[in-house]
Amino acid sequence: MKPAPPLISLERKLIAALGFAALLFSLIAGGADYLHTYRNELDRSRASFDNLAATVQSSAAIAAFVGNATIADDIAEGLLKNQEILGVQIQGGRNFSFRQAKIVDTEEWPEHATLSYPLYSPTLLDENIGQLSILTDARLLEARARAAAFNQLLFLIGQTLLLAAILAFTYRQLVGRPLLRLTQTLVAIEPGSDQRIPIADNDRDNEIGHVASSVNHYLEISERALMIERELLARVQKLESHYRRIFESAKVGIMVLEMDGSLINCNTAVSNRAEQAGPPSGEDSDYLARIFKQPAKAWTLIEQARSSGLVVNGDLELLNNEGESRWAHCLFSIGRFPEEDQHYIEAVFYDVTSRRMREEKALRSAERDVLTDLINRRGALAYLEQALVDARLEGKGVTLFFFDLDGFKSINDTYGHAAGDIVLVEVARRLRGVRKRSSDLLARLGGDEFVLAAYGMHKTDDGAHQLAQALLTTMQTPIALDQGQTACIGVSIGIAGYPENADNVAALLETADQAMYSAKKRGKNRYQVAASKM
């Protein structure tokens, strides 16, 4: 699990934002409120002076009208009982002027602190007869207004801070803590485990509950997916070990080499064989030299495979330090690693010593036919003896193709023996071209009689018919003689199979011969499969 980055709580951010907003609000609203309250307070005191003046206005008017200082004094005494009033002045017509003050009276009262009200005659109400002036204690009033405004400001700030604190607390209780719990639980949970996030009852229907339940849902899905993946992996591993066991325990040698012959991979059949060659020499990277007696032959086959792009096969003698020599049938092909664009050598080989022995035995015991270089009757009989023994042991079939040229006699009679020899040599060459497998026997029994024995093939196999048809086809082409002459020949084939038709060589040959004769009787240039013994 990747380590979680350090947690910067939303709650702290919210509190910071709230605090900032509260501060900003206090500054702006508080400033405006301060000014407003200050002015209001001053207006209020002004209004109260207006009321006071209105109360005494009629008395003051009489005092001014009559010029009665006693009434003026009475009014002034009353007004001066107010703490905010420092002086009172009543002026009227006929040089009447009355003035009383609490302070050392200067000549001129400051204009901003003086409030003046006109006095009207008691008889003619619109006749202005004088003026009532009140000197206010401006400093006291301003101090009071400031104090009131300051109190208001404090109240506002307190209220804002309290609101912010309540908001922060509520957020913490409703969102912050559940969110933090959810985060901590989520960080601690291992994906794919059976751990789930517990959901509190009061969070069930809100965002936290929904997030938690959807996370739980994903946890469940991922747990299930991981389980499936684990099962799949186990299955793949099991399968792979099966294949590996097959690869490792196969009798067939399988190896993959670099293009320079150094080993990439091989199975035990190969490595066991390589160990016989002794410890690796170190300098020599050619692994083929540790397997084959004649690695140059193997390299020739590999070169063919490379140039043709096909699978090339051949028999190679294995390196064997003790006992008799052993042979392997090898298949080489060139592969390519797609991702690296590099070629490699694939080699598969299996032991064919017993088959090789049979061939060698045939070669040893029988000489070859001098004219066609095919095995002669003696060699063929020896091969067939050994093949039937092997086939019995291995439970395989052997199919014998016995064939006789049609019209050979007339060629001999018409063109002479030399021309007949040319035909026989050409037929042998063509038969080698048809012959598919190295394990098969190809022999001339004598005259114009040939034999092909396919080891491991039953006469009923499709391959047997295809082979017979191929033999018929290849003989269709006219054969060029000397001096521009051509000879047309056909072939009649009799097919007999071990173990269906016979269990010994003589009987097998006899059956095949009879089948051939019946094909000839039926019109030549065809093949006849001997009926199986019941």
Place this chain on the structure above:
Amino acid sequence: MRAPHRPPPHRPPPHRLLRACLALCCALAWGVAQADIFVIVNNANPVRQLSNQEVADLYLGRARNYPNGAPVQILDQANSRSEREQFFRLLLNMPLAQVNAYWARLTFTGRQSPPEVRNDDQAVVASVSRSVQAIGYVGSRPQHPDVHVILQLHDSP
């Protein structure tokens, strides 16, 4: 738009005595409702004429002397007298209640003496005839040889 004024059509009275009685009643009613006020001083007083304003200043306590500086003795009539009501109405257009309130304030707060009170026209005339400084008012032109009228307040219809 007002209808043009037309005198009522003349009807001969049914009886001579009844007509005389009616005329007397009308005259009496006129005399009561529409009476001029005469402001009087002693003949020895050099003041021969005073304006409305000067008389008002004296009776509202605003002036303590005659315009020529001579001391003054102001005589008022009793509150119940119709002449007093008539005098302040014609002089200042002030109802008596207002005059009394004004004087109450001047008397109690201002410690100023209100005018001396005489019970009727005869007492006023008698006082004025004896004092050179005195000034008073009466509801009819005085016949006394020692007083004379310095201002007549006409009762406008």
